[in-house]
Each structure stands twice: as structure tokens, then as C-alpha cells.
Amino acid sequence: MGRYLLTRLAFALVLVFVVSSAALLLTRLAPGDFATMQGVDLSVEQREQLRERLGLNRSFAAQYLSWASHAIRFDFGQSMLYSRPVGGLVKERALNTAVLAIMALLFATAIGIPLGIYSGTRSGIGRSLIRVLSVIGVSVPPLIGSLALVFLAARTGWFPVGGMTSAAGIDLTWSQWIADLARHVPLPALALAIPMAAALERLQSEAIESASRERFVAASRARGVDRARSILRHAWPVSLRPVLGLYGVMIGTLFSGSFVVEVVTSWPGLGRLMFDALKARDLFLVAGCAATGALFLAAGTLIADLLLACTDPRVRAGERA
Amino acid sequence: MNRQPRALLSVLLIGVIGFVGWRWYNSASTEQDNATEVVVSEQSTRGGSITVSLRSEPRSFNRLVDRSVPVDMFTFLTNSKLVRVNRATQELEPGIAEKWTVSPDNRTFTLTLRDGVTWSDGTPFTSADVVFTFQAIYDPRVESLLASSMMIGGKPVTVTAPDPKTVTLTMPAPFAPGLELLDNLHLVAKHKYEAALKAGKFAEAIGVATPPPDLATLGPFVLKSYVPGQRIVFDRNPRYWKTDTAGFQLPYLDQVILEIVPDQNAELVRLQSGQFDMLQQNIRPEDIATLRPLEQQGKVRLIDVGASLDPDAFFFNLRSPYWAKDPRRDWITRKEFRQAISHAIDREAFANTVFLGAGVPVWGPITSGNQKWFSPNIQRYGYSQARAKEILAGLGLINRDADAWLEDASGTEAHFTTIAYRGNSSIERGGAVLRDELKKIGIRMDVVPLEQGVVIQRMIKGDFESIMFLYTQSNLDPAINSDFWLSSGSAHIWNMNQPKPATDWEKQIDDLMVTVTSAGDQAERKRAFDGIQKIFAENLPVLYFVTPRLYMATSTRVGGLTPATLRPQLLWNAERMTVRQGR
Numbered sequence: 034m035g036r037y038l039l040t041r042l043a044f045a046l047v048l049v050f051v052v053s054s055a056a057l058l059l060t061r062l063a064p065g066d067f068a069t070m071q072g073v074d075l076s077v078e079q080r081e082q083l084r085e086r087l088g089l090n091r092s093f094a095a096q097y098l099s100w101a102s103h104a105i106r107f108d109f110g111q112s113m114l115y116s117r118p119v120g121g122l123v124k125e126r127a128l129n130t131a132v133l134a135i136m137a138l139l140f141a142t143a144i145g146i147p148l149g150i151y152s153g154t155r156s157g158i159g160r161s162l163i164r165v166l167s168v169i170g171v172s173v174p175p176l177i178g179s180l181a182l183v184f185l186a187a188r189t190g191w192f193p194v195g196g197m198t199s200a201a202g203i204d205l206t207w208s209q210w211i212a213d214l215a216r217h218v219p220l221p222a223l224a225l226a227i228p229m230a231a232a233l234e235r236l237q238s239e240a241i242e243s244a245s246r247e248r249f250v251a252a253s254r255a256r257g258v259d260r261a262r263s264i265l266r267h268a269w270p271v272s273l274r275p276v277l278g279l280y281g282v283m284i285g286t287l288f289s290g291s292f293v294v295e296v297v298t299s300w301p302g303l304g305r306l307m308f309d310a311l312k313a314r315d316l317f318l319v320a321g322c323a324a325t326g327a328l329f330l331a332a333g334t335l336i337a338d339l340l341l342a343c344t345d346p347r348v349r350a351g352e353r354a
Numbered sequence: 355m356n357r358q359p360r361a362l363l364s365v366l367l368i369g370v371i372g373f374v375g376w377r378w379y380n381s382a383s384t385e386q387d388n389a390t391e392v393v394v395s396e397q398s399t400r401g402g403s404i405t406v407s408l409r410s411e412p413r414s415f416n417r418l419v420d421r422s423v424p425v426d427m428f429t430f431l432t433n434s435k436l437v438r439v440n441r442a443t444q445e446l447e448p449g450i451a452e453k454w455t456v457s458p459d460n461r462t463f464t465l466t467l468r469d470g471v472t473w474s475d476g477t478p479f480t481s482a483d484v485v486f487t488f489q490a491i492y493d494p495r496v497e498s499l500l501a502s503s504m505m506i507g508g509k510p511v512t513v514t515a516p517d518p519k520t521v522t523l524t525m526p527a528p529f530a531p532g533l534e535l536l537d538n539l540h541l542v543a544k545h546k547y548e549a550a551l552k553a554g555k556f557a558e559a560i561g562v563a564t565p566p567p568d569l570a571t572l573g574p575f576v577l578k579s580y581v582p583g584q585r586i587v588f589d590r591n592p593r594y595w596k597t598d599t600a601g602f603q604l605p606y607l608d609q610v611i612l613e614i615v616p617d618q619n620a621e622l623v624r625l626q627s628g629q630f631d632m633l634q635q636n637i638r639p640e641d642i643a644t645l646r647p648l649e650q651q652g653k654v655r656l657i658d659v660g661a662s663l664d665p666d667a668f669f670f671n672l673r674s675p676y677w678a679k680d681p682r683r684d685w686i687t688r689k690e691f692r693q694a695i696s697h698a699i700d701r702e703a704f705a706n707t708v709f710l711g712a713g714v715p716v717w718g719p720i721t722s723g724n725q726k727w728f729s730p731n732i733q734r735y736g737y738s739q740a741r742a743k744e745i746l747a748g749l750g751l752i753n754r755d756a757d758a759w760l761e762d763a764s765g766t767e768a769h770f771t772t773i774a775y776r777g778n779s780s781i782e783r784g785g786a787v788l789r790d791e792l793k794k795i796g797i798r799m800d801v802v803p804l805e806q807g808v809v810i811q812r813m814i815k816g817d818f819e820s821i822m823f824l825y826t827q828s829n830l831d832p833a834i835n836s837d838f839w840l841s842s843g844s845a846h847i848w849n850m851n852q853p854k855p856a857t858d859w860e861k862q863i864d865d866l867m868v869t870v871t872s873a874g875d876q877a878e879r880k881r882a883f884d885g886i887q888k889i890f891a892e893n894l895p896v897l898y899f900v901t902p903r904l905y906m907a908t909s910t911r912v913g914g915l916t917p918a919t920l921r922p923q924l925l926w927n928a929e930r931m932t933v934r935q936g937r
Contacts, residue, residue, distance in 0.1 A: 114413050115413050116558060180619065194624050200405060200613065
């Protein structure tokens with residue numbers, strides 16, 4: 034297990050380095066640089082001065098080597114846009130994104146898995162209704178979903194329309210602040226969770242339907258185990274394999290920040306930061322955001338694999354073999 | 355009659371006349387101010403808080419090194435100027451400098467500072483702070499974005515402080531806008547930032563990570579907190595120097611909150627739901643209809659601010675080397691070609707399609723929003739496709755092969771490509787209208803929407819055929835925007851940074867700009883600038899079709915608003931805003 038974890042950690046580090054390097058390269062190759070993005074307000078001399086100060090007039094190789102030599106020490110440089118260390122900026126936003134991602138995962142799991150088990154093991158109108166809703170949930174783009182939720186919040190007043198905390202947030206005690214945060218989280222978390230819950234429901238439903246037909250489930254029923262227990266204790270753990278595989282991707286996607294949902298619901302996360310950085314051609318901030326996204330993706334797949342190993346004995350057996 | 359009572363009576367009479375005269379003068383001045391400033395819904399409530407949207411994140415709080423909208427908003431709320439251009443009347447008015455005198459050669463300005471003005475940390479404000487601010491602006495290590503605009507003919511202004519209450523500014527050359535130059539000046543505290551300037555760390559010293567108590571400011575509000583990605587909160591500055599006419603200390607509000615909401619739809623929803631009191635910028639034409647019902651219900655106030663100062667611009671690349679080997683070179687850079695395009699566009703239809711009716715036809719870069727410099731008498735190209743075709747035929751562009759397009763004598767089709775900002779709805783729609791209108795006269799125009807940065811990059815490089823673009827004017831006075839007008843200017847967008855004027859008419863504009871920049875007589879300056887606008891309208895290096903009417907949206911609980919066309923249209927006078935308590 035230790036060797037396995039070490040291998041995965043090494044893979045994660047390589048992934049982070051490759052993804053951030055690729056982000057840096059692609060941003061550099063895109064037309065325009067940070068100095069150009071300042072518009073026509075800068076004179077030719079001012080623009081050149083800025084390029085020189087930021088090292089933008091150096092060759093890509095020189096720029097990359099300088100960045101990489103710092104990046105291997107987890108120093109991703111200084112943001113050109115905010116004149117602050119990339120590490121600090123990314124940390125601030127990654128925490129916000131993590132809060133949102135965890136809540137979205139919990140919502141998606143709490144909605145998608147039970148509905149999937151129900152629709153995969155039952156027949157009738159309930160199953161059909163869930164399937165229709167799932168298809169809608171999967172098909173609706175996050176932009177439309179989040180806008181619909183924002184309008185719903187505005188109409189009903191059930192949730193704040195956007196933001197992470199209310200304006201009085203800074204004067205609140207910790208407990209009040211958490212309560213305030215809890216009021217703001219559902220809207221963006223649901224916007225992220227609904228398509229994922231729908232995808233989980235579809236996958237879980239098919240997986241459990243297939244697992245329910247396995248002989249060991251029939252054997253358990255023959256031993257006198259009731260239907261519900263037979264499904265939950267025997268069929269469900271087996272059906273989790275494809276579902277947990279999806280979790281790896283979901284964790285990576287959620288934790289690297291969803292730009293659309295963050296913009297519409299004014300959530301100050303990584304997605305928004307990365308978009309602003311891309312627009313301004315802030316090379317180092319783009320690379321820092323990409324590195325964080327890659328790190329989350331690697332961590333997500335690792336967590337999913339570990340969960341799979343815990344739930345499916347065949348995976349553990351495979352590892353020993 | 356005894357002489358003594360008669361003398362006493364005379365003194366009394368003179369005193370009464372003097373007093374009445376003084377009262378009359380004061381009331382007349384006030385009436386004049388009120389006549390030009392339209393205050394919307396004045397309310398007498400003091401205290402309270404308003405929430406305003408902000409579409410982007412602040413990158414810095416240092417106006418000397420950053421020019422984005424958030425830093426502008428920060429500056430308007432926390433800064434006081436020596437003198438300022440009143441956004442509503444568009445006239446210069448005293449600020450921290452209560453009065454000034456001008457030398458006969460119009461080059462030296464002596465300003466007297468008000469008594470008792472202090473920085474937000476309690477340190478007295480003196481003329482040394484003004485001298486220090488100029489030092490910081492001109493320090494090459496600071497790379498201040500204000501440096502070039504604070505220079506006259508490339509030379510710095512000499513600033514001295516004969517005593518703590520007096521500042522002397524000596525211009526290196528005659529400069530007609532005079533103290534209007536100071537409208538851009540963001541004063542910085544010497545006692546706070548002198549060490550940082552010496553250490554070469556001035557830009558970072560006023561950054562977003564700087565703790566609020568370390569930011570010494572002079573404005574009506576002080577920074578309370580900045581939560582990245584969420585909001586900037588300002589509290590009332592208890593040391594603010596300004597009072598209202600009744601002697602009450604300004605500002606009226608206790609707090610202003612700028613909530614960062616990058617999405618315009620989300621911003622509008624939050625205004626509709628009552629979470630916002632005001633939007634950062636004017637609303638989109640398509641949102642006016644959405645807000646009308648709320649206006650009728652008394653929940654939202656829509657304010658028509660007037661014609662925008664910044665119409666969308668359309669221009670060709672007029673650098674001759676770019677077209678040297680192009681078969682279209684004989685007609686595409688000719689002014690007649692641009693005049694034909696101007697005739698071909700139905701500006702009323704343009705306003706209805708692009709701005710959904712909330713637009714005003716324009717014929718040049720200076721719109722009626724700029725009260726002082728707008729010239730209504732420039733050449734106008736009435737909508738006439740027949741006239742457009744006639745001009746094109748004069749250039750040899752006629753339909754030679756019975757298809758939909760015109761061709762020149764060599765058979766080259768009359769076509770060109772326009773690059774435009776992607777994501778800017780008025781520019782995208784404007785591009786489509788232009789393409790359709792030009793199609794009617796046989797010109798093929800391909801519109802390529804590109805990311806803003808790419809458009810700017812190609813414009814700077816001169817790698818484009820034509821561009822649809824929004825050029826924002828930062829000042830009303832053309833002498834301060836001279837980079838646009840002068841052939842050597844970096845914002846002379848159709849042919850930037852020319853070593854010498856490429857055309858005769860550009861040379862004429864350069865010459866007239868000397869008068870606009872340096873003449874002491876305002877009427878003479880206006881005449882010269884009218885001449886520039888006339889030349890511009892004849893040669894059309896940039897075509898303008900319609901400027902939007904600006905509508906600002908606020909909640910009805912906000913009062914004391916003084917709308918203006920210059921940004922920030924409402925917050926520029928935040929010190930006088932009031933709010934009705936409760937939502």
C-alpha cells in the first residue's frame with residue numbers, strides 16, 4: 034500500500050508540473066501579452082518598460098527555466114495582474130473553491146446515489162420520473178442551471194442571490210459567519226451538484242441493475258436475506274466500482290473551479306481567478322491555477338481509487354495479486 | 355441736518371447695500387450651481403449604507419500605477435483632489451485647494467490649501483504632500499501611468515511648496531487646460547509612503563494586501579476591509595474636510611459597500627431583488643425594458659444620464675505600408691470610400707437595432723455629452739445609398755460581373771475584414787448592422803470577433819484592415835486627450851506614433867492642437883477645436899454612427915444623486931448621497 038501511495042504521489046507531482054508547464058506555454062503562445070492587454074493607454078516606451086520589468090521580452094526558454102527552477106520549490110512567482118505572490122492568491126481562492134466543491138459533492142451524492150439505487154431496483158412511474166429528471170439534469174448546461182437557480186432565489190428569497198458571505202460578514206463571530214456561509218452555499222453548490230447528481234443517478238442505476246442480476250445476489254436472496262438488505266449489502270458495493278471511477282473525475286473538476294457557476298453566483302473561487310488571469314495573460318497566475326487544478330485532479334483520482342479499494346474486495350485482491 | 359448723523363446714516367446705508375449685495379451674490383452663485391447640477395431625489399437622511407456592484411477585482415489601490423475601474427472607484431471614494439472637474443457641470447471647482455491665482459503668462463499657478471485638512475490617520479495635510487505626490491509620479495522606478503499625462507510637452511511640471519499652505523505649479527510650456535490637469539491627481543501621504551518611494555517599493559505600498567490602517571487617505575470614505583473576490587467595504591471618514599451648506603460634515607452615508615459581481619445578468623438580478631442599491635456602470639439597452647415595470651412599481655429608479663461620451667468607433671488601417679502590395683490600395687484608404695460608408699449607414703436604424711432605440715446618431719468622436727467641446731456644425735453624411743454608390747463609382751467601384759458585389763477596374767472585389775471585440779454586445783450587433791448595410795451598396799465586409807487583447811495587439815502592431823472598437827475618453831478636454839488627436843500619439847488609433855504627420859490634414863490637426871493645448875483664451879481654443887472636428891469629419895479617419903444614451907439604475911431608497919456622463923456616473927459625488935433606512 035505504501036509503495037502504491039508513493040507511486041501515486043510521484044504521478045501527482047509529475048502531473049502538476051506537466052499541466053502547469055503546458056498552461057504557461059499555451060498562455061505564452063496565445064496572441065498578446067500582459068503589456069499588450071493594458072490597452073492603448075500605455076505609450077510604446079511604457080509598454081516596453083513594463084515588458085522588461087516583467088521579463089516578457091526574454092525568450093520563452095529563459096522565462097520557462099527561471100519559472101521552473103522556482104516552481105519545483107512550489108514558488109509559482111508573482112502575479113502580474115495583482116502584484117502579489119501567486120501562491121497566496123491561489124490559496125485564498127482554492128479554499129473557497131474547496132468549500133463549494135465539498136458541498137457540491139455531498140449534494141450530488143445525497144441526491145444521485147439514493148435515486149440511482151431506487152431507479153435501478155424498482156419499476157413503475159417513480160423510476161420513469163427519476164429517469165426523465167436525470168436526463169434533464171444531465172442536459173442542462175451549468176450556465177442555464179445556475180441562472181435558473183439565481184432567478185429562483187431572487188423570486189422566492191429562499192437563498193441569497195449570490196456571493197459567499199453577506200456584507201456584514203466581517204463583523205460576525207465565527208459561528209455567525211459559518212451560519213452566514215451556510216445560507217450562501219446551497220445555491221452555487223446545487224448549480225454544480227444537479228448535473229453531477231443526474232450523472233451519478235444514471236450510472237448508479239445501471240450499475241446496480243446489472244449487479245442485482247449477479248448470482249451472488251440471487252444466492253443471498255435464496256439464503257433468506259430480504260430484498261432491500263440483499264441489494265444494499267451485496268449488490269450495491271459491487272455496483273460502486275464505475276460510480277467511484279466517476280468520483281475521481283468529479284473531484285478534479287469541482288476542485289479546479291467552475292468558472293461559469295462562480296461567475297453567475299459571484300463565488301470567489303479558482304475558476305474566476307484563472308479566467309481573469311487568462312484574459313490578462315498573467316502567465317504565472319495561469320500556471321499556478323492550472324497546477325492547483327491538476328493537484329486536485331490527482332488527489333481526486335487517488336481518493337476515488339482508495340475508496341474503490343475499500344468497498345470492492347476484488348480491487349484489493351487484484352492489488353495483492 | 356447735523357453732519358454726524360448723516361455720516362452715520364451713509365455708513366449704515368453702505369453696510370446694508372453691501373450686505374444685501376453679498377447675500378444676493380451668494381444666492382445667485384448657489385442658483386447657478388443648482389441650475390446646472392440635477393440632483394435626483396434629495397433626501398435628508400443621514401447615516402445608512404449602500405451596496406454598489408463592481409464587475410472586476412481590484413488589482414491595486416494605487417491610482418498612480420493602475421487605471422482599472424476598481425481603482426478608479428476606490429480613488430473616488432477615498433481621495434480628495436486639489437481641484438476637480440465637477441462631473442455634472444463639467445466646470446473646474448475648488449477642492450482641498452480653496453483658491454488659486456494664475457500668473458500673467460498663464461504658466462504658474464499658486465494654490466492656497468484649506469485650513470484643518472488632515473489625512474484619515476489624523477496627520478495634517480500640507481503642501482509637502484503635493485510635492486511628494488509629484489515626485490512619486492515622476493520617479494521612473496514607480497512607472498506611474500499618470501507620468502505622461504502629468505507632463506506638458508514631455509516635460510514635468512515644477513512643483514514647489516513655499517509654505518505648508520501654498521503650492522506653486524509651474525508649467526514647462528503654456529498649457530491651456532491649466533489646473534484641469536489636477537483632476538487626475540491622486541494625492542498620496544508623504545509621511546506614509548516616503549520610505550517606500552526611497553526603497554523603490556512605492557507601487558506595492560498601496561496594494562490590495564496593504565492593511566487598511568496603513569492607507570492614509572483624504573476622501574469622504576476610508577477602506578474598512580477588502581475581501582478578495584467578494585467585496586470592498588468603506589466606512590465614513592470622520593476626518594473628512596468637507597461640509598454641506600448647512601455646515602454638516604460630509605459624507606451623509608456611514609458605509610459604502612462595493613460587491614464584486616463579474617456577471618452582468620447576476621448584477622441585474624441582485625438589483626431587482628433589492629440586494630443592490632446601484633450598479634457600477636450604465637445598464638445595457640436590453641435591460642431597460644426589464645427594469646421599466648420595477649420602475650413603475652417604485653422599486654427601481656432609471657436615470658437617463660444623456661448621450662455617452664464614448665461612441666463605438668470604426669476605422670481602417672491608414673498606414674500606407676500595410677496596403678503597399680494590396681490590389682485594393684487605390685481606393686481602400688481614400689477618404690471618399692469612408693464617406694461613402696458613412697452615407698450608406700442608416701443611423702436611426704443602427705440606433706434601433708444596436709441600442710434598441712436608446713441611442714443618439716453621432717458624426718464625430720465628440721458627442722453632445724461633452725457640453726464644452728461638442729461642435730454641432732460639422733459635416734454630416736445623410737443616409738443615402740444612391741449617394742454612397744455614386745461616390746464609390748467615382749472611385750471606380752462598380753458592379754462589373756452582375757453579382758452582388760462591386761469591383762474595381764482590376765476586377766478586385768470591394769471587400770474588407772473587420773475585427774471586433776468578442777463579448778461586447780453593442781460592438782457585435784453594430785458589426786452585423788454595418789455588414790448588412792454595406793451589402794446593400796455592394797461592399798462585402800467580413801466581421802471577425804476576437805478577444806479584446808488580440809484586437810488591441812493587432813491594432814498596436816498595425817496588423818488589421820479595419821476595426822470596430824470602443825475607445826474610452828478619460829477627460830473632457832481634448833488637450834488632455836491629445837494622444838488621440840496628434841499624429842505622434844499612442845492613441846492615434848488609425849495610424850499610431852507617426853514620426854511626422856503622414857497626411858496634410860493630420861498636419862493641420864497637429865497645428866491646431868498647438869492652439870487647443872496652449873492658447874490662454876477659451877474661445878480661441880474652442881474655435882481651433884471646432885476646426886479640428888471639421889477636418890476630422892471631412893476625412894473620417896474614424897467613423898462614428900451612434901452613441902448610446904446612458905441609463906443608470908438605482909434603488910429608490912438612494913437620494914442625493916448627481917448623475918453625470920463621465921465615469922463613475924453616480925459615485926463621483928458619493929459624499930452627498932443619502933439613503934432611506936430599511937429596504
